[in-house]
Amino acid sequence: MPSPAPTGQSGRMLEDLLAVAREEAEAGKAEGGVPIGAALFDRDGVLLGRGHNRRVQDGDPSLHAETAAFRAAGRRPHYRDTIMVTTLSPCWYCSGLVRQFGIPRVVIGESRTFTGGHGWLAGHGVRIDLLDDPACVALMTEFIAREPALWFEDIGVPRASGER
Ligand SMILES: [Zn+2]
Numbered sequence: 152m153p154s155p156a157p158t159g160q161s162g163r164m165l166e167d168l169l170a171v172a173r174e175e176a177e178a179g180k181a182e183g184g185v186p187i188g189a190a191l192f193d194r195d196g197v198l199l200g201r202g203h204n205r206r207v208q209d210g211d212p213s214l215h216a217e218t219a220a221f222r223a224a225g226r227r228p229h230y231r232d233t234i235m236v237t238t239l240s241p242c243w244y245c246s247g248l249v250r251q252f253g254i255p256r257v258v259i260g261e262s263r264t265f266t267g268g269h270g271w272l273a274g275h276g277v278r279i280d281l282l283d284d285p286a287c288v289a290l291m292t293e294f295i296a297r298e299p300a301l302w303f304e305d306i307g308v309p310r311a312s313g314e315r
Pocket residue numbers: 215216217241242243244245246
């Protein structure tokens with residue numbers, strides 16, 4: 152499946168931005184956590200903050216990758232010139248963060264293993280670049296197979312009875 156052609160910034164730049172989020176996901180995996188990473192950049196690609204899901208590491212279910220990156224960026228008067236980059240389609244909670252603070256653009260590694268609110272964001276005028284990155288797909292596919300209970304806990308979905 153071809154990726155939508157990014158415009159404005161080159162596809163190469165978007166790949167470079169995604170690489171930072173993917174490093175965060177890899178760090179989370181190495182720590183035994185949920186391997187989702189994110190980074191907030193300005194429109195010129197300057198890094199403002201980066202982070203990864205820390206549900207396991209900190210025992211904090213609210214510490215998703217996007218919220219970690221958002222918090223690491225500190226206070227800003229507005230977010231009109233920012234880009235949220237995440238390895239996985241943002242869940243409803245993180246999609247709400249994007250909408251609440253008016254982040255105008257979200258670059259997404261993949262949405263094959265999980266589709267959150269990015270279609271909803273697009274419907275509200277947020278520019279979405281879905282890169283369909285094989286390395287991001289591999290990270291999540293491996294994690295979901297290895298830690299299904301942890302994954303369903305992270306996305307807040309009760310598992311069907313009879314499943315472990
Ligand atoms: Zn989230």
